[in-house]
Amino acid sequence: MKLQEKILGYRCTICGSELAWDGKDRLTCPHCGEKGILDIVWNYDAIRSRLTRESLAKDGRKSLWRWHQLLPLDGDDFSDLLRAGGSPLYHLKRLGESLGMTELYVKDDAINPTASLKDRASAVAVARARELGCDTIACSSTGNAASSMAGHAARAGLRAVIFVPERAPRGKLAQMLCFGARVISVQGDYRETFELSREAIARHGWYNRNAGINPVMIEGKKTVSLEIAEERGFDPGDWVVCSVGDGCTIGGVYQGFRDLKAIGLIDRIPKILGVQSEGCCPFVDAVREGRDLVPTAENTLADSISVGVPRNPVKALRAVKESQGAWIAVSDADILAAIRRLGSTEGIFSEPAAAAATAALPKALESGIIRPDESVTVINSGSGLKDVVHALAAGGEAFACPPDIEALESSGYVSTR
Numbered sequence: 001m002k003l004q005e006k007i008l009g010y011r012c013t014i015c016g017s018e019l020a021w022d023g024k025d026r027l028t029c030p031h032c033g034e035k036g037i038l039d040i041v042w043n044y045d046a047i048r049s050r051l052t053r054e055s056l057a058k059d060g061r062k063s064l065w066r067w068h069q070l071l072p073l074d075g076d077d078f079s080d081l082l083r084a085g086g087s088p089l090y091h092l093k094r095l096g097e098s099l100g101m102t103e104l105y106v107k108d109d110a111i112n113p114t115a116s117l118k119d120r121a122s123a124v125a126v127a128r129a130r131e132l133g134c135d136t137i138a139c140s141s142t143g144n145a146a147s148s149m150a151g152h153a154a155r156a157g158l159r160a161v162i163f164v165p166e167r168a169p170r171g172k173l174a175q176m177l178c179f180g181a182r183v184i185s186v187q188g189d190y191r192e193t194f195e196l197s198r199e200a201i202a203r204h205g206w207y208n209r210n211a212g213i214n215p216v217m218i219e220g221k222k223t224v225s226l227e228i229a230e231e232r233g234f235d236p237g238d239w240v241v242c243s244v245g246d247g248c249t250i251g252g253v254y255q256g257f258r259d260l261k262a263i264g265l266i267d268r269i270p271k272i273l274g275v276q277s278e279g280c281c282p283f284v285d286a287v288r289e290g291r292d293l294v295p296t297a298e299n300t301l302a303d304s305i306s307v308g309v310p311r312n313p314v315k316a317l318r319a320v321k322e323s324q325g326a327w328i329a330v331s332d333a334d335i336l337a338a339i340r341r342l343g344s345t346e347g348i349f350s351e352p353a354a355a356a357a358t359a360a361l362p363k364a365l366e367s368g369i370i371r372p373d374e375s376v377t378v379i380n381s382g383s384g385l386k387d388v389v390h391a392l393a394a395g396g397e398a399f400a401c402p403p404d405i406e407a408l409e410s411s412g413y414v415s416t417r
């Protein structure tokens with residue numbers, strides 16, 4: 001379907017103004033400026049008849065392009081790009097049992113081309129930049145959006161210009177450099193990094209992949225929910241748990257379920273649990289205290305969610321509120337423990353920001369937010385290989401052994417399970 005068939009226009013999340021689709025992609029509301037983040041208004045009546053269980057059953061693609069009717073693109077197949085989406089959904093029997101839960105799943109989005117959920121947004125952004133004839137795509141990022149965008153841009157033959165705070169973990173930096181991006185390591189925090197990217201993008205007219213601002217990004221990220229719903233037979237369960245930095249991922253998670261409900265593919269939207277780190281939790285604090293968000297220090301080892309000034313607060317708050325979900329913060333120690341727990345019980349590897357979602361489970365059960373008999377899907381948003389320093393801190397020590405069988409046996413290291 002062409003954009004004019006599937007999109008009616010945009011609606012501002014601040015003032016509610018509607019802008020009819022006029023063939024031009026928009027970033028923010030002309031009345032509200034920067035803060036006026038837009039929703040895409042979908043023509044669900046037109047999409048409903050084209051995107052059905054039957055149409056999905058016929059589509060053999062195991063990538064996010066199987067959802068093209070719900071993506072803000074003119075084309076319907078971009079299989080020449082990197083293959084994002086189609087990540088596995090696993091039932092977590094062992095971890096579930098250890099928590100006293102019966103129905104725990106993980107959507108392992110570390111299994112994406114550049115090893116994070118950001119690939120869903122980057123794939124759609126790069127596809128759209130190419131449709132628009134842009135030759136350069138730019139963003140600021142705590143790390144994953146950047147490494148992801150760099151990979152997808154390389155595959156599409158586009159130039160990537162990236163702004164990252166100097167604290168970005170080496171694994172992510174290595175990816176973006178090897179993908180041939182122009183990488184600007186900003187001597188400042190993420191807020192300052194974002195500001196510099198904004199000025200440079202405005203000056204040069206590059207395609208803007210900043211997830212807080214460009215409404216296309218949430219539409220890419222929402223495909224994680226579309227997949228969860230489809231893989232679970234169109235019953236998405238009681239809860240979906242995801243970690244929150246800028247708020248774009250959680251906004252996308254909600255948007256996906258909202259779309260499916262609007263076109264009649266699911267009957268209910270799961271409650272969404274937004275997870276932050278205690279060292280940087282502007283959403284959790286604001287909701288608990290019933291006030292607006294305030295700039296917060298970025299003080300957690302979970303770099304991908306170390307976001308003191310979230311760029312998508314409206315959509316994130318709405319996701320939790322309208323789904324009747326909840327907010328929770330976990331400590332860095334909980335996060336490291338969760339990396340090891342998910343790894344050792346299920347063989348799934350998380351970077352700290354992703355492990356925050358798993359770390360929230362014991363706390364959410366204890367405080368009665370989640371009941372043990374509820375059906376819960378945790379999103380693993382990024383791979384442990386992204387940040388080996390913290391993975392090693394979580395993993396513990398290997399046994400240093402001389403090359404001698406007697407030394408191994410007498411240590412007792414391998415005689416217990």
Ligand SMILES: *Cc1c(COP(=O)(O)O)cnc(C)c1O
Nearest residue numbers: 144245246247248249304381382
């Ligand atoms: C970006 C990211 C998040 C948070 O997504 P936001 O859109 O910034 O809220 C969580 N986990 C990982 C691994 C990420 O890269």
Ligand SMILES: [Zn+2]
Nearest residue numbers: 012015029032
């Ligand atoms: Zn507005």
